[in-house]
Amino acid sequence: MEILDVNIPSHPYQVKIGRNLLASTGSLVASVWQPRKVALISDDNVAPLYQEKVAESLTKSGFTVCAYRFPAGEQSKSLDVLGELATQMTDDGFNRDDGVIALGGGVTGDLAGFVAASYMRGLPLIQIPTSFLAQVDSSVGGKTAVDLGTTKNILGAFLQPDLVIVDPETLKTLDQRDLVEGYGEVVKVAGLTDHDIWSLVKMINSPTDILKNSEKLSELAIKYKAEVVEADEKEGGLRQVLNFGHTIGHAVEALSDGKLRHGEAVAIGMVAISQVFTDHGLTPATVTEQLKERLASVNLPVEMPSVSPKQVLAKVKNDKKNHDGKLNLVFLKEIGGPAIKSVDLEDVADFLGLTSDASSH
Ligand SMILES: O=C(O)C(=O)C[C@@H](O)[C@H](O)[C@H](O)COP(=O)(O)O
Numbered sequence: 001m002e003i004l005d006v007n008i009p010s011h012p013y014q015v016k017i018g019r020n021l022l023a024s025t026g027s028l029v030a031s032v033w034q035p036r037k038v039a040l041i042s043d044d045n046v047a048p049l050y051q052e053k054v055a056e057s058l059t060k061s062g063f064t065v066c067a068y069r070f071p072a073g074e075q076s077k078s079l080d081v082l083g084e085l086a087t088q089m090t091d092d093g094f095n096r097d098d099g100v101i102a103l104g105g106g107v108t109g110d111l112a113g114f115v116a117a118s119y120m121r122g123l124p125l126i127q128i129p130t131s132f133l134a135q136v137d138s139s140v141g142g143k144t145a146v147d148l149g150t151t152k153n154i155l156g157a158f159l160q161p162d163l164v165i166v167d168p169e170t171l172k173t174l175d176q177r178d179l180v181e182g183y184g185e186v187v188k189v190a191g192l193t194d195h196d197i198w199s200l201v202k203m204i205n206s207p208t209d210i211l212k213n214s215e216k217l218s219e220l221a222i223k224y225k226a227e228v229v230e231a232d233e234k235e236g237g238l239r240q241v242l243n244f245g246h247t248i249g250h251a252v253e254a255l256s257d258g259k260l261r262h263g264e265a266v267a268i269g270m271v272a273i274s275q276v277f278t279d280h281g282l283t284p285a286t287v288t289e290q291l292k293e294r295l296a297s298v299n300l301p302v303e304m305p306s307v308s309p310k311q312v313l314a315k316v317k318n319d320k321k322n323h324d325g326k327l328n329l330v331f332l333k334e335i336g337g338p339a340i341k342s343v344d345l346e347d348v349a350d351f352l353g354l355t356s357d358a359s360s361h
């Protein structure tokens with residue numbers, strides 16, 4: 001088992017990575033929590049695969065498990081589903097002595113995380129990510145949220161988990177598209193940091209390669225993310241780099257009406273923003289080409305879908321990285337060299353080339 005420390009000063013915790021760790025969930029959870037009642041939250045894809053096994057292990061270690069499930073998909077990251085889960089927890093008598101465990105992919109982590117953050121103003125949380133996207137990115141760092149209509153992650157809270165358990169065996173049950181979308185976030189980290197992870201990414205050319213290297217990729221991606229959130233937990237500065245590709249990515253994801261997965265939209269968003277900065281002479285063309293080539297090598301989408309630039313612009317202007325009338329855009333000066341450019345909101349359309357419905361990047 002690999003143990004990574006996330007040394008956030010106010011809330012340090014560990015990420016434990018190892019094959020078949022799900023079977024030992026009870027003892028792992030017991031290493032950070034006294035026996036208590038736990039809300040074990042999964043979607044209806046993951047619940048039939050792992051909920052019983054995890055519940056059994058927790059019960060053996062003295063926990064009382066209430067297993068809840070919700071319909072799979074981004075549309076469940078909603079206030080309605082949040083309310084349904086909280087209602088079940090109220091019916092089952094949950095209070096502040098209890099805890100929430102998110103068992104599933106990115107949607108589950110964000111949703112169950114926000115249930116934990118908001119129920120009685122905060123219950124402790126443990127993340128057990130079962131998708132590649134959640135393992136390499138969303139389970140670490142404490143972002144929790146739901147969407148409002150097509151506006152992504154607009155209601156949420158920072159709640160660091162007490163423990164993250166990563167079992168790479170769960171990736172074997174993912175369909176190819178789910179595996180590959182998570183890899184979009186890995187390429188993001190590789191672009192931001194270079195070093196070992198970019199060297200490994202350069203050798204990956206198929207979903208099989210992703211699966212073979214998933215453990216090492218998770219370890220490297222989580223190590224980098226831990227360093228960033230240790231330095232800037234609440235995204236006041238450095239953490240914004242983790243949003244590389246997300247400004248345009250979130251916009252096209254929201255406008256795709258469920259057709260694009262998060263990691264796919266981020267792949268499109270990284271190439272689009274990188275091309276913008278290449279056009280402005282701030283990102284070398286070779287960097288944009290390399291990003292595009294690495295993403296396309298596993299069949300991630302890299303071209304903007306046909307969406308109205310006006311609609312993209314409206315979404316982009318609503319971005320969380322918008323401060324004091326300026327939008328902070330993350331770009332790469334080189335592989336491993338992220339930077340942030342603040343652009344006045346009134347200049348964003350010109351800067352991004354989103355000026356008319358006839359043109360888009
Ligand atoms: O953890 C972060 O910080 C990130 O930005 C990671 C992103 O990959 C992730 O998609 C995050 O949830 C986006 O957050 P948001 O603040 O842009 O909603």
Ligand SMILES: [Zn+2]
Pocket residue numbers: 137185246262266
């Ligand atoms: Zn993301």
